[in-house]
Amino acid sequence: MILGCDIGTGFTKGVVLQDGNVAYATRVETRARPARAMEAVLEDIAAVRGIGAGDFEEIVVTGWGQGKAGTDCRTEATISCLARAAVWAEPACRSVLCMGTQQSVALSLGPAGRVLQYIANDKCASGAGKFLEMILEALECPVERSAEIARCADKKLPISSQCAVFAESEVVSLIHEGESPANIVAAILEHLAKSLVSLCRKVNLRDPLLVAGGLANNPQIVALLEEGLRRRVCSFRPGPDFIAAVGAALSGRRGAA
Amino acid sequence: MIFAGVDVGSMSAEAVLLDDAALIASSIRVVKPDPVASAAEVLEDVMQQSGVRREQIACCVSTGYGRERIPFSQHDVSEISCHGKGACWANPKVRTILDVGGQDCKAIRVDGRGDLRDFVMNDKCAAGTGRFLEGIAKTFGVHVSQLGPMALKGTDPVQISSICTVFTQFDVMVHLGEGRTVEDVALGVAQALAARVSRLVAKVGLEQSVCVTGGVAKNAAVVRALQEVLGVEVCGLSVDPQIAGALGAALFARERWAAERAGCTRAAATPA
Numbered sequence: 001m002i003l004g005c006d007i008g009t010g011f012t013k014g015v016v017l018q019d020g021n022v023a024y025a026t027r028v029e030t031r032a033r034p035a036r037a038m039e040a041v042l043e044d045i046a047a048v049r050g051i052g053a054g055d056f057e058e059i060v061v062t063g064w065g066q067g068k069a070g071t072d073c074r075t076e077a078t079i080s081c082l083a084r085a086a087v088w089a090e091p092a093c094r095s096v097l098c099m100g101t102q103q104s105v106a107l108s109l110g111p112a113g114r115v116l117q118y119i120a121n122d123k124c125a126s127g128a129g130k131f132l133e134m135i136l137e138a139l140e141c142p143v144e145r146s147a148e149i150a151r152c153a154d155k156k157l158p159i160s161s162q163c164a165v166f167a168e169s170e171v172v173s174l175i176h177e178g179e180s181p182a183n184i185v186a187a188i189l190e191h192l193a194k195s196l197v198s199l200c201r202k203v204n205l206r207d208p209l210l211v212a213g214g215l216a217n218n219p220q221i222v223a224l225l226e227e228g229l230r231r232r233v234c235s236f237r238p239g240p241d242f243i244a245a246v247g248a249a250l251s252g253r254r255g256a257a
Numbered sequence: 258m259i260f261a262g263v264d265v266g267s268m269s270a271e272a273v274l275l276d277d278a279a280l281i282a283s284s285i286r287v288v289k290p291d292p293v294a295s296a297a298e299v300l301e302d303v304m305q306q307s308g309v310r311r312e313q314i315a316c317c318v319s320t321g322y323g324r325e326r327i328p329f330s331q332h333d334v335s336e337i338s339c340h341g342k343g344a345c346w347a348n349p350k351v352r353t354i355l356d357v358g359g360q361d362c363k364a365i366r367v368d369g370r371g372d373l374r375d376f377v378m379n380d381k382c383a384a385g386t387g388r389f390l391e392g393i394a395k396t397f398g399v400h401v402s403q404l405g406p407m408a409l410k411g412t413d414p415v416q417i418s419s420i421c422t423v424f425t426q427f428d429v430m431v432h433l434g435e436g437r438t439v440e441d442v443a444l445g446v447a448q449a450l451a452a453r454v455s456r457l458v459a460k461v462g463l464e465q466s467v468c469v470t471g472g473v474a475k476n477a478a479v480v481r482a483l484q485e486v487l488g489v490e491v492c493g494l495s496v497d498p499q500i501a502g503a504l505g506a507a508l509f510a511r512e513r514w515a516a517e518r519a520g521c522t523r524a525a526a527t528p529a
Contacts, residue, residue, distance in 0.1 A: 009427055032430035102424055124382070125423035134423065165383035165392065165422050166360065176290060 003056045004249025005041060005073070006081070006242075007034045007065030010101025010129060010214065013242050014041035016051065017249035024049050025242050034065030042071070060252040062244050064102070074252070079107065079118055081247025086210045087113035088250055089236050089243075094206035097196065097225070097233075098243060099215035101129045104196060108203045119202045125164035127195030129214045134164060135171050135188045139181050146185050147220035153186035155179075167191065186220075193224035200229055209233045216240030259309055260514065261317040262343075262506025263296045263327060264336060268359030268387060269472060270295040270321075271503035272303045274314075275511060282307040283500045292323030300329070316514040318506040334509045336502050337365055338373050340470050343505030345371030347494035352464040355454055355483065356501070357473035359387040364457040366464055371505070377460045383422040385453030387472050390479075393446050396426045397439060404443050408478030411444030425449065444478060451482035458487060466492040474498035 006013045016024040028040040042053050059073040066075040086096045096107040103122040110116045125131045161167040174184050211233045215221050236243045260275045274282040284302035288295045319330035320339040340356045354365040361380035394401040415432045419425045432442045484491050
């Protein structure tokens, strides 16, 4: 039994891998305290599944906070985790787009998940999950309802700023001007999808393309990506958020074998 | 003769009244969504302060957001020219002006008369602007004016690795979570902002003396960090650095009025 953990800037994900299958997956908010989030994941696994930290053959940690986990564990590079998990879920997979809270990564893969090329945006919040979170907060719209709300849009609104901070101000003005939340949410999702499409265009994308990360839970984002990239995509199972954690756990299994 | 300058920014609006020799009144206000209302309010402030009536103002120049829509101004001039003009009047040695405003940042070079020679600006990204400090202040739960004094007490600045304002807010939370003091974090933030602004200076070229205008000039830690990163002394101004734009607008009002009176309608010394 291996525990794979992905300490992200938004959430910390834990995956229990048993005989090559995901036996349990959990996520907690990181809240800028990676060691505390790691503890919370272990506490959750102990409480729900009765498995203690000592019961794992290995604990492998990846993601932003991997160096700050505070637990006895091995670390693994995020890019390798993404590639490994992608081909585990979708053996024919040739490209991955992982859309996290503060980082989006596009990878192009060779046979057996060898990373040929990757590009990350971790410099700017435009195109990051955090951007959507900020805007939805200003609109008092729950993240999980954003796609459904956007579907009621009846007008295209322009968002001219690339910068997330300035776009947030634009959204506040749109609210004051009486524009409907549906139209504003739709405009923001489109703005976000545009950034993600241009990120993808920087690598040599090939089918099948797997999408993952928190934003892949949003059906409207997935639809806009398919439209923008003119290709079908598939989502990481079980649950797009867990890709890096699964990849970390898989690297542990390989190491132990 | 009395001249007025009004500068409506993204976060604050300023007005200045000037006579033939000196500055007679100035005011700074938080902006309203409507630039015309903000301009009218802040001009009303300076008229009340000085007892000057509207009909006594010989000429008024507007600058900043919505500058061409201000009904009571006779001319509008870009805020870049105004900051150059105002800063050079407030300290005649000034040749390079770093105007760090609420939503943009400019490096401006002027000649000995305060007229524009060259400039570069960032208005695409909140990094290197007042909005960056506002975001950080929000994370600290303090007013933005408290950041400077807080940072000056810092001794061991944290490294801020992000450029993006949103990501820096997260970095700040991580540093605080690791037990770093608010003073050291605030100092790291001031240095990060200064590093960003200094990249604009590199593009426009630095000619001494250098001064800082705009709201961020009031953050003493940012000014000190700019001195360190640029390797030159940042000189002071005889006026509040936040009113430099409005002061420049009032100076242009005086120049234009004089030029028009002299029958020189081409107003050669006044860029649009």
